[in-house]
Each structure stands twice: as structure tokens, then as C-alpha cells.
Amino acid sequence: MPRQSNDELITRWKDEPAPLLPLLHAFHNRDGWISEESIRAVSKGLKIPLAELFGTVTFYHHFSREKPGKSAPRVCTGNVCCLHGGNELLESLKSEGATAMPCAGRCDDMIPVIIDDKAFVGLTKETLVHRATPMPVPNPGGVTECVFSKIREEGRATLEGYRSSGGYRGLEKALAATPQDVIDAVSESKLAGRGGAGFPTGVKWKAVADAPGDPKCIVCNADEGEPGCFKDRTLMDHDPFAVIEGMTLAAFATGAPLGFIYLRYEYPETEAILENAIKDARANGLLGENILGSGLTFDLYVRRGAGAYICGEEGSLLNSLEGKHPFPRNKPPFPVTHGFNDKPTAVNNVETLASVPHIIANGAAWYRDLGLGENAGTKVISLSGDVQRPGNYEIPIGLPLQTLLNDWAGGPLPGRSFQAVTMAGLSGGFLGGENLNITLDDPCIKSKGSFLGAGGIMVFDDSRNMVDAAHDAMEFYAHESCGKCFPCRIGTQRMTERLNGSTPKLTKEEWLAEMNDIGSTMKSTSACGLGMAAPHVTESLMRYFPEQIEAHLNGEA
Amino acid sequence: MISDLDAQKTAKALILTLDGEEVAFEPGETIYEVAERHRREIPTLCYDERLEAFGACRLCIVEVEGIRNPVASCTTKAAEGMIVKTKTDTIEKHRKTLLELVASENRSVDVNQLSGYASQELKILVDRYDARTGRFAGKKSGTSNTKDKNPFILRDYDNCISCYRCVRVCAEREGDYAINVMNRGFNTQIITEFNNDLRDSECTFCGQCVQTCPTGALGDRKALRDSDTEGEIRKTRTICPYCGVGCSVDMLSKGDKIVGVQPAMDGPANEGALCIKGQFAFDFIQNADRLKKPMIRREDGELHECEWEEALDFAAAGFAKVRDKFGRHSVYGIASGRAPHEAAYTMQKYIRATYGTNYIDNCSRA
Numbered sequence: 001m002p003r004q005s006n007d008e009l010i011t012r013w014k015d016e017p018a019p020l021l022p023l024l025h026a027f028h029n030r031d032g033w034i035s036e037e038s039i040r041a042v043s044k045g046l047k048i049p050l051a052e053l054f055g056t057v058t059f060y061h062h063f064s065r066e067k068p069g070k071s072a073p074r075v076c077t078g079n080v081c082c083l084h085g086g087n088e089l090l091e092s093l094k095s096e097g098a099t100a101m102p103c104a105g106r107c108d109d110m111i112p113v114i115i116d117d118k119a120f121v122g123l124t125k126e127t128l129v130h131r132a133t134p135m136p137v138p139n140p141g142g143v144t145e146c147v148f149s150k151i152r153e154e155g156r157a158t159l160e161g162y163r164s165s166g167g168y169r170g171l172e173k174a175l176a177a178t179p180q181d182v183i184d185a186v187s188e189s190k191l192a193g194r195g196g197a198g199f200p201t202g203v204k205w206k207a208v209a210d211a212p213g214d215p216k217c218i219v220c221n222a223d224e225g226e227p228g229c230f231k232d233r234t235l236m237d238h239d240p241f242a243v244i245e246g247m248t249l250a251a252f253a254t255g256a257p258l259g260f261i262y263l264r265y266e267y268p269e270t271e272a273i274l275e276n277a278i279k280d281a282r283a284n285g286l287l288g289e290n291i292l293g294s295g296l297t298f299d300l301y302v303r304r305g306a307g308a309y310i311c312g313e314e315g316s317l318l319n320s321l322e323g324k325h326p327f328p329r330n331k332p333p334f335p336v337t338h339g340f341n342d343k344p345t346a347v348n349n350v351e352t353l354a355s356v357p358h359i360i361a362n363g364a365a366w367y368r369d370l371g372l373g374e375n376a377g378t379k380v381i382s383l384s385g386d387v388q389r390p391g392n393y394e395i396p397i398g399l400p401l402q403t404l405l406n407d408w409a410g411g412p413l414p415g416r417s418f419q420a421v422t423m424a425g426l427s428g429g430f431l432g433g434e435n436l437n438i439t440l441d442d443p444c445i446k447s448k449g450s451f452l453g454a455g456g457i458m459v460f461d462d463s464r465n466m467v468d469a470a471h472d473a474m475e476f477y478a479h480e481s482c483g484k485c486f487p488c489r490i491g492t493q494r495m496t497e498r499l500n501g502s503t504p505k506l507t508k509e510e511w512l513a514e515m516n517d518i519g520s521t522m523k524s525t526s527a528c529g530l531g532m533a534a535p536h537v538t539e540s541l542m543r544y545f546p547e548q549i550e551a552h553l554n555g556e557a
Numbered sequence: 558m559i560s561d562l563d564a565q566k567t568a569k570a571l572i573l574t575l576d577g578e579e580v581a582f583e584p585g586e587t588i589y590e591v592a593e594r595h596r597r598e599i600p601t602l603c604y605d606e607r608l609e610a611f612g613a614c615r616l617c618i619v620e621v622e623g624i625r626n627p628v629a630s631c632t633t634k635a636a637e638g639m640i641v642k643t644k645t646d647t648i649e650k651h652r653k654t655l656l657e658l659v660a661s662e663n664r665s666v667d668v669n670q671l672s673g674y675a676s677q678e679l680k681i682l683v684d685r686y687d688a689r690t691g692r693f694a695g696k697k698s699g700t701s702n703t704k705d706k707n708p709f710i711l712r713d714y715d716n717c718i719s720c721y722r723c724v725r726v727c728a729e730r731e732g733d734y735a736i737n738v739m740n741r742g743f744n745t746q747i748i749t750e751f752n753n754d755l756r757d758s759e760c761t762f763c764g765q766c767v768q769t770c771p772t773g774a775l776g777d778r779k780a781l782r783d784s785d786t787e788g789e790i791r792k793t794r795t796i797c798p799y800c801g802v803g804c805s806v807d808m809l810s811k812g813d814k815i816v817g818v819q820p821a822m823d824g825p826a827n828e829g830a831l832c833i834k835g836q837f838a839f840d841f842i843q844n845a846d847r848l849k850k851p852m853i854r855r856e857d858g859e860l861h862e863c864e865w866e867e868a869l870d871f872a873a874a875g876f877a878k879v880r881d882k883f884g885r886h887s888v889y890g891i892a893s894g895r896a897p898h899e900a901a902y903t904m905q906k907y908i909r910a911t912y913g914t915n916y917i918d919n920c921s922r923a
Contacts, residue, residue, distance in 0.1 A: 036751055049734030050750040051758065058739045308741075325738070330612045330632040481742035483719055486602075486614050490658040490698075493743040497695040504694055514693060521654040524626050524647075525615040532626075 004030060006038070010045035018260060018340075020046060020056075020323030021303050024063065029117075033069030048323060056325050059482075061101065061307030062265045068097045074114045078103025078227045079426065079472050080384045080458055081111045085123060089113070092125045102309065102476055103227035104266040107384030107458070108134050108391045117268035133230075133237040133269075136392045140408040141399075144370055146378045147354045148394040151239045157273065159280040162241040168286065170360035171245050174252055175294040179209060182253040186356060188364035190376035195221055195312070195349030196424055196453035197529075198442065201356075204346055207336035208254040211344035216256035218247050218298075219321070219340060219347045222263045222270075223305055223312035226425030227476060228456030231380040231392050232350035236263075236270045239354060240277035244300065246353030248291065249360060250346055251298035259300040260340070262317050265307045274302050309480035313528050314339075314347040316482065327484040328528040349454070351380055372398030375441045379452065382425075383409055385459035386416060398441045405436075405459065416461040420544065424453020426473045427529070429536030430466065432544035449543075450536060467552040470541040471499035477534040488531030491522040495538055501552065508553050515542065573639040588630035588641055589617055597643045600652055600682050602659070603720035604631050605675075605769050607822075607829060608729050613720055614659075616652050616682070619643045627651070649686075656688035662698040662743075664715040668773030670790060671780040671809070672711070674819045674829075678771035679718065698743055699774070705754045709762050709837045711776035712747075712755075719745045723766035723775055730830060735760035764836035768820055768829065779837050780809060780817030788812040794821060797835040800895040802826050804835050815842055876911075885913040894921035 004012075009030065013023040023046065027038040034057055043050045057063050064070055075081075075090040077100040089111050090100055098113075106112040110121040113128055122128035136148050155161025162168070174182045187202025208216055220243060224232040236243055247259050263271055278300055281287040289297045308326055310316045315329030318340055339345020355377070359367045368376040375397035381404065384390040388410025395404060405411065405418065412418050420432040428450035431438065435448045445452050460469055478492035495518055497503045498511060506514065519535030526532045542549060570581045573588075575595055582591045587610060592599055602614040610631040618627035622640035627648060630641075642648070659679065660666050666680045666689070683689055699714035721738060724747065728734050735758045739748040749758035767775045788811035797804040797818075805824025809817040818839050822829040841847055851868035852860040863871075879887050890908035892901045905917040 039750075049728075049737075049759070051737040051748070052728075052734055054750045054752075055737030055739050055748065059741050310741075330610070330629070332634075478742055483738065483741040483743070483745035484611075484613050484721075486655055486659060486718070489719060489742055489745070490662055490693075493698075494658065494661070494693050494695050502695075517654050518658070518693065521651045521658075525618050525651050525655065527612055527615065527629070 006041040006045075010041065014045055017258065017301055018303050018321045018323070020048070021306065021320065024057065024306070025304055028063060028070055031069075032071055033064040033067055035065075046323065052325065056323070059308060059326055060265075060305070063306050071116050072097035072099065074099055074101040074104075076101055076104040076106070076112045078107065078476070079422075079469060080107040080228060082472055083385060083460075083464070084111055086111050089122075089124065101266070101307070102479060103225075105224050105230040105233050105264065106133070107228055107230055107382065107456075112266070114266060114268065117271075119266065119268060133233055134391060135238060136234060136394070137389070139394065141395075141403070143396055145394040146358045146367060146370060147235060147239070147242065147351060147380060148392075149358065150242075151235070157238055157240055157277075159241060159277070159284060159286075162239075166361065167241050167357070168245055168292075170357035171248055171252075171286075172292065174249055174360050175292055175296065179253045179255065182249055182360060183209065185360055185364045186253070189359045189367040191352065191355055191359060191367065192377075193349055194351035194355070194379065194454070196226065196427065196451075196455075198452075201348065201352055204336060204348070205250060205253045207334075208256070208344045208346045211337045213337070213343045215258050216254055216343055217340040217345040218250045218254065218256045218259040219314075219317065219335075219345055220247055220259070220261040220350055220353055221312060221314065221317060221347055222261050222267075222350050223309075223317060224264055224267075224350070224454075225309035225312040225480075226427060226454045226456055227473070228384055228422060228425040228458040229382045229454045230384075231382045231455060233267055233270060234392050235350050235354050235380075236267070237273055240273050241281065242354040242357055243274075243350055244277060244281055244287070246348075246356040247300060248287070248296075248298050249356050250348060250353065252296055254344070254346055256344075256346070257297045257299065258340075259298060260321060261300065261302045262305060262311070262321060263302055264305050264312075271302055271304055278302065308482075309476075310482045310528075310530060313530065315528070317347065318345065327482050330527070370396055371441075372396045372439075373441075374398075374443075379440070379455050381440065381455045381457055383457050383459070385421075386413055386418075386461035386464070387411070387459045388413065395440055398439050400439050401431075401436060401457075404440065404457075412459075412461050416463060418459060419462045419464060420460045420466060420469075422456065422458040422460075422473075423450040424533070425456030425458075426476065426537060427451075427453050427533035429538075429540035430460075430470075430544060431540065432466075435544075449539070466541060466545045466548050467499060470537050471496065473537045474499055474534065477530060477537075481530060485525075485527035485531060487518075487522045488526045488528075488534070491518045491526075491531065492534055494518055495534070499538075499552075501555070506553075508550065511549075511553055512542065571635070571637050573635055573637070573641060575641050576643055582635045586635050588619055588621075588628070588633050588635050588639070591635050592619070592630060592641070592643050599630060599643055600656075600685070601631065602678060602682070602718065602771050603722060605722050605726065608722065608725045608769075611721065611725065614655070614718075616655055618648055618651060620645055620648060653686045653688055656683050656686045657690055657692045659683075659718050660688055661691075661693040661695060663718065663772065664697055666772070668716065668776070669781060669784050671784060671817055672767075672773035672776035673770055674768040674822070675722075675771050676773035676776070696743070699746060707755050707762070707778075709764065709778055709833070710755060710760075710767055711778045711781065713774050713776060714747060716772045716774040717747060718772055718774070719747075720771060721747075722769040722771065723747060726765045726769045727760075731761065731763050731765055733759045733761055733763070736766065762833040762837065763831060764833070765820075765830055777817055777837075779840075783811060783814065783816035786811045786814060786816065788814075790816070792819070797831065798895065799832075799834045799838075801897045801901075803897070804831055806831065806835060808839075815839060880912055886916060888912045888914060889916040890918070892917070892919045894919065 013019045077086040104112040120128040153165040191201045193199045316326040320326040335345045420430045600616040612629040612632040617630045619630045620642040699717040701715045702712040792807040804827035805821035820831040892904040908917045
């Protein structure tokens with residue numbers, strides 16, 4: 001294909017919904033980087049002030065503003081990849097212009113390296129391979145699953161395979177009933193936000209349905225930026241139509257004709273899979289106008305992010321979609337009344353949406369009863385780090401952590417024992433000691449000062465230095481802090497410095513007092529979840545591993 | 558039938574409890590606005606009442622009963638029955654920690670008052686909260702842009718605290734969108750497009766960014782020339798003479814010397830805004846070359862000082878001569894844009910009545 005001109009690219013995108021990100025990607029793809037000339041063209045084409053657009057472009061980690069740009073390797077140096085030699089791999093690729101990237105959401109595999117639009121994996125420069133996202137292993141506990149119940153079926157990622165394995169049964173059932181029936185079923189199932197916040201999905205949909213303003217919007221949050229989380233990638237790669245059907249059900253329930261999947265940059269193959277799936281659904285009357293002959297109109301667009309953890313926060317995500325600087329929004333108002341373009345919007349996580357077709361097809365009670373004891377439903381746990389069989393496991397909520405670690409995932413590596421696990425990816429901080437005997441449900445985990453969140457659990461065995469682990473975690477937060485609110489912007493930086501010993505010598509008392517004061521102020525006063533969650537890392541480090549802090553302060557390795 | 562007015566009269570007044578005191582508020586008011594009206598001294602750094610509340614500095618946090626974390630009072634709307642506490646020990650502790658953190662990222666909290674209208678805000682708060690403790694030492698944020706040699710605006714980002722008041726005033730008040738924020742987190746930096754100089758950007762040098770900066774990171778370079786001049790800074794309220802808008806300004810002087818201009822935040826015509834001329838172009842006032850008396854070019858070809866009476870007579874004679882020789886349309890009047898309505902009216906009257914021509918215009922029309 002001949003090189004497209006600036007004007008051709010702008011004409012292609014300027015009248016599409018949420019055009020800025022795809023237009024910037026179009027320039028990034030064409031040239032391999034985003035030049036000053038490109039930014040000027042986009043500024044003119046979309047009528048965005050030049051300084052504002054320049055600032056916004058610089059916000060995103062993955063937009064290159066110089067050569068070699070997009071084709072230079074980006075090597076994951078997330079927490080788990082650090083355990084596997086991510087920094088060494090990065091070093092070996094430096095001659096090819098390699099740079100570090102935060103957790104790229106493939107912690108159940110070898111170290112991911114993104115080159116152009118391909119995500120390779122490997123442990124050394126010579127052995128990088130390009131291969132599909134790992135499929136979850138058959139449920140080791142033999143328990144009934146929801147989102148993974150059909151994912152392993154042959155051809156499930158094709159429309160034909162999806163339909164032949166029960167796909168779109170939920171939508172057909174819903175279209176024969178009323179939007180209120182769908183909201184009622186989702187409410188009764190007790191499905192709650194699986195992206196981490198745990199807000200009841202039925203309540204959210206009801207609020208959007210009741211809010212005045214059109215067009216309403218459904219946003220699938222596929223930003224999956226939380227380190228140690230890679231469940232959404234698996235769901236989208238191997239069961240894309242479940243996400244699309246879930247969004248269509250949300251559209252039917254709330255009356256939204258428009259939807260977006262906001263996909264993180266680090267999943268290039270997933271973008272192609274979703275685009276193909278949407279095309280097939282549209283061609284078969286499952287998206288667009290008059291879906292399944294019901295009169296329902298719903299259309300769906302994939303928008304690819306460009307490397308910003310904060311864009312998983314719904315206010316930032318919406319600003320990013322709208323082409324604004326991706327700072328979080330002040331709440332209230334919430335997206336259910338003032339979301340995309342200030343219209344009522346349901347922002348739901350991939351796993352949440354992928355659960356809904358199963359819930360509608362099998363009934364609310366079926367889903368609710370999948371949980372253990374008082375708990376309703378299931379949760380996909382992304383398990384990674386020092387454990388025999390890392391991977392995605394769909395657990396009944398309430399499963400003991402030890403059952404997951406030892407019975408399902410094969411226990412620690414030979415000769416090792418578990419020292420700590422993270423909760424909620426990184427956002428829940430560490431659990432260690434006695435508290436490794438929790439059950440995986442929020443009432444239990446919250447009683448230990450943490451939370452289940454998006455379900456990422458990283459395992460650290462007794463060979464690991466937990467101060468280093470905490471440092472890598474805090475460095476991630478500092479890298480990803482948006483820079484809007486003071487406590488997070490300065491606090492994450494100061495905590496990182498105190499964990500890598502780059503500050504002037506502090507006594508133990510001073511160190512602890514400073515860390516406690518920063519942590520307490522960040523938790524109480526930060527403007528969004530990033531700054532509120534980051535201190536869990538340091539708090540739990542101080543709680544479980546005081547002797548390692550002492551060694552750190554004494555300059556011992 | 559109840560009219561809207563009656564309904565308003567019978568509507569129950571909205572009430573919240575502020576530090577134990579029941580106070581009324583209007584729909585749409587924020588907690589901060591209510592508290593300010595009731596003389597609570599809530600600290601802020603990112604707040605400028607002329608701008609949309611942003612919620613960045615978090616100093617204005619207050620406790621609201623029933624909400625777990627403190628809320629930023631600037632972005633939180635007051636609601637009926639709210640129970641608000643503006644100054645608990647916990648809140649004050651957080652404020653002190655926040656100020657210690659902010660102080661730790663800057664090279665200095667002490668800047669010259671001539672830097673700008675709001676330049677002392679950080680210093681005043683740091684002292685009020687006794688936050689010069691040296692705690693949280695570490696890397697400094699921001700990089701001073703010393704290469705930007707424009708004569709008006711100092712860009713000393715070593716003292717920037719990323720409150721974005723400059724970015725917001727430029728967009729929301731001036732409509733220039735000349736500056737924005739690059740990067741994120743601790744590496745945020747205020748920049749123009751492509752991080753160039755201000756003169757290569759959309760900047761019109763109105764100086765509003767300088768005047769809203771709470772740390773002196775943006776400084777008034779013209780005023781700062783007189784940092785070392787002896788004498789107290791005196792502020793004299795006056796009206797900018799440049800055009801007919803009538804912006805209120807405070808002339809800053811030390812002794813007999815005019816050293817700078819600051820916009821009056823309460824100026825009814827400008828509400829803190831000025832243009833490049835009103836803000837920075839005051840050097841002519843005390844310039845040695847300034848004409849202080851009228852002058853006439855006499856037959857020797859040189860300009861000679863004279864009295865106003867003679868000058869006006871000389872000019873009138875000249876106009877009359879031209880009219881008599883070339884006719885009434887040989888004179889074309891252009892009124893100055895700085896003239897108010899009354900003067901512009903007089904000018905057209907003069908041209909029409911004196912010469913009998915409609916050749917009258919105003920330079921603002923060009």
C-alpha cells in the first residue's frame with residue numbers, strides 16, 4: 001500500500017467516534033514514530049490546540065517521538081519479569097534501541113517483548129518467539145466455571161464456533177424479554193465489577209438506564225494495566241464474542257447505541273482479533289442496526305490506548321477516549337450520568353461483561369451459587385511468579401488461597417517455600433506469614449487490610465528480597481502517576497527513593513515516620529485509586545517484613 | 558396556581574453544618590465556596606476562583622460525615638444536611654504533610670514579591686503550617702527553562718509545583734492554549750508545543766500565568782529588574798491608559814520609581830486579566846526621552862518646545878489651510894482605540910462639524 005498522506009489519514013478518522021487515539025496510531029504506524037509535522041497535522045485536522053495535543057502525546061509511554069520508534073523492542077520489566085531476568089534481557093537488546101516497559105500483562109508466559117505490532121516472548125534475545133496467548137488449563141479443582149466454561153472449546157473464537165457452543169443464547173433470551181429483566185437478572189446474580197472496584201453491575205446498569213441524556217454509551221475497560229493481571233487478554237483472545245455479546249446485552253439493558261472497547265497498547269494481537277470478531281458480528285446482524293431482527297441498534301469500536309496505567313481508571317479512560325489529557329476526573333459526577341461526552345455511560349471490565357451472557361443464559365441463581373459459602377459467583381485469578389504452574393484460574397469466590405497455590409498451581413518451586421503474595425495485582429500490597437491462609441473473598445481479604453481487586457496474585461518465594469519487590473512496585477506507581485494530584489505525584493517518587501536508598505541517610509525512626517506519613521496522606525487525600533492504593537505496598541512491607549527493612553537501612557543486600 | 562417566584566419563596570433554604578454551625582447555601586455552591594463565605598481559612602495552592610476547580614493540591618480537604626476519606630472541598634458540591642469539618646487534627650496533619658512534600662520538591666519556597674501577584678502563596682502556607690522541616694528530601698522536580706530569553710516572563714520551573722494554574726488560566730481566561738503539561742508524574746513539566754520558547758508559541762504575553770503562579774516559578778521579568786532597588790513596594794490602584802476597556806491595575810513602585818504592574822483581581826472590567834501592553838509596557842512612563850511639552854517645527858527645521866496654547870493654534874491654522882486649499886474631504890480623522898466612548902464621540906463631532914466630511918474612523922476597526 002502506498003504511504004498515505006496526512007490528509008488521507010485525517011479524512012479517514014476525523015468523523016469517526018473518539019478519533020484522536022486511532023488517528024495518532026495511524027501516524028505512528030505509518031512512520032514508526034510521531035513527528036512534529038504529524039502533531040501539527042493532527043492538531044489542525046481535529047482542531048485541538050497544538051500545545052495541548054503535544055502534552056497529551058507525551059503522556060503516553062508507547063508513542064515514540066523519535067526514531068527508531070515503534071520498531072525498537074520494548075521489554076517488560078514488570079515485577080514478575082524482573083524475577084525472570086527482564087532487566088538482563090533489556091540490557092542484551094539495548095544495541096537494538098530497546099527500552100523498558102511496565103508490566104505488559106503476560107506474566108504466565110516468558111518475558112514479553114513488543115516489536116512493532118507483535119508481542120514476542122522469551123528469556124533471551126536469541127530465543128524470542130511469537131505465539132498465542134496461553135489458554136487456561138482445564139479447571140484443576142473440577143469446579144463449575146463461568147467465563148472459562150466454554151473458552152477451551154474448539155473454534156470458540158470464531159463466530160460459528162461461538163454460536164455452536166451456546167453463544168448468543170443469552171442475547172436471544174434477553175431480546176425476547178425486557179431491558180429491566182436483564183438488569184434484574186444481573187442484579188440478582190450479584191455480579192460485581194471484576195476490574196477491581198467491585199461495584200454491583202446491576203446497580204450501574206440501572207443508573208445508566210435511568211439517567212437522562214443520549215446517546216448513552218457502553219465502554220469495555222480492556223486497559224488491564226494492573227501489574228500481574230492477564231485475564232482480560234485471555235478472555236478477549238480466546239472468547240472475543242463473549243465480550244461483544246456482553247456489551248450488546250449491556251446496550252440492550254441501558255439503551256446505549258454506542259460502545260467502545262478501550263484496549264491497552266500492549267495487546268496488539270488482541271486488537272486484530274477483536275476487530276475481526278466485530279466485523280463478523282456486524283456482517284451477521286449481531287451488531288449494527290436491527291440486531292437479530294429485534295430493532296436493537298448497537299455499534300462497537302475498538303480504541304487502542306498507548307501505554308498509561310491510569311487510563312484504566314474510568315475518568316482517565318473517558319478523557320483519553322475523548323482526546324483530552326488523560327487526567328482522572330473529579331467525582332461526582334460519575335460516568336453513569338456524565339461519561340463519554342458527558343452522556344450516561346457504563347464502564348465495565350472485560351471479565352464482568354464476558355460473564356453476563358452466561359448469567360443470562362443460565363440464570364442469576366446459577367451464577368450466584370457458583371461462589372462458596374456466602375460468596376456469589378466466580379473470579380478469574382491471574383497467578384504468576386514463584387509458583388509451579390502460573391496461569392489464569394477461574395475460582396469460586398471464597399476458595400482458600402492455599403488450595404489455589406498448592407493444589408491447583410502445584411505449590412512452590414522445588415526447595416522453596418512461599419514468602420509473600422500480592423493482592424489485586426499490586427494495588428492490594430503484599431500478604432505474608434499467617435495471612436497466607438486467607439480465603440479469596442473480599443470480606444476475608446479486607447479484614448487483612450487488602451483487597452481482591454482485579455485478581456492478580458504474584459507469588460514471591462523465600463529467595464526473594466521483599467524490599468526490592470516493594471521498590472519495583474513503587475517505581476511502577478511513580479512511573480504511572482499522572483501528575484495531577486500532589487500526594488500521588490510527589491509521594492510515589494519519595495517512597496521509591498526511600499526504597500532504593502537514594503535519599504540521604506535516614507535513621508530507622510525517621511525512615512518509618514516519613515513512610516508512614518506519606519502513606520497515610522496518600523491513602524486519605526489522593527484524587528484517585530492509584531494514589532490511594534500505592535501505600536498498600538509499603539504498609540504491608542512494614543507489617544510483614546520489618547527485618548528486611550532493617551537490613552535495607554543497614555545497607556545489607 | 559403557584560408561580561415560580563412563590564415556589565422559590567416557599568422552598569426550604571438549603572442548610573449544611575459547618576464546624577458545628579448551621580449555614581445556608583445556594584444550589585451549585587461547593588463546600589469551599591460556602592466555607593470561604595463563612596471565613597474559614599482553608600488552604601489551597603491549585604485554586605484560583607476565576608478558574609474551574611481542579612482538585613490537584615488536596616490542601617482544601619475537609620471531613621464530611623458519612624464519607625470515609627476526606628473530600629476536596631473545591632470540587633465537592635455542598636449538599637443539604639452535610640456535616641462538614643474543615644479543621645480537624647487529622648486534616649491539619651495531612652495538610653502539613655502535603656506542604657512538606659511540596660516544599661521538598663522545590664529549590665526554594667522564598668521568592669521575591671515582585672515575581673507576581675500570587676507568588677507568596679506557597680511561602681505563606683509553608684510558614685503557617687510550620688512545614689520548613691526538611692523532611693521528605695529527594696530529587697527536585699521541574700527544570701528551569703533558562704534558554705527562553707523573552708523579556709517578560711521568567712520560566713523558573715525549579716520552583717514549579719505542577720498546580721497547572723498557568724495552563725488553566727491560559728486556556729480558560731485568555732483562550733490562548735499556549736502552554737500545557739508534558740510527561741506525567743514527578744516528571745511533569747510546563748511547556749509550549751514541542752517545548753519551544755514562548756515567542757514561538759500562541760502566547761500573547763498577557764502575563765496572567767505569571768500573576769496566578771503561587772510559587773514565583775513564573776516571574777515578572779520586568780518587575781524583577783528592581784529586586785535590589787531600595788524601598789518598600791507600594792501599590793497604587795489606577796486604570797490602564799492604553800485602551801478604552803479600562804482595566805484596573807495596581808502600579809508597583811519603590812520610592813519614586815515605578816517598578817511594575819499587577820492586574821487588579823477585583824477590577825470590574827478585567828478580573829485579573831491584562832494584555833501585554835497593560836502588563837509589561839510601562840517603561841515609557843519614566844523614560845528620559847518621553848515628551849513632556851508640545852513641540853513645533855519652526856522655520857529652522859528643528860523642533861522647539863512651546864506652550865499648549867501656541868501648539869493648538871498652530872495645528873488649527875495648519876488644518877484650516879489644508880481645508881481651504883484642498884477642500885473638506887482633504888481631512889481624515891482616526892480616533893485612537895484607547896479613547897473611551899465620550900472621546901470617540903467628540904472626535905467624530907469635531908471632524909464632521911468642523912470640516913463637513915464623514916471621513917472619520919477608529920483604529921480599532923483596522
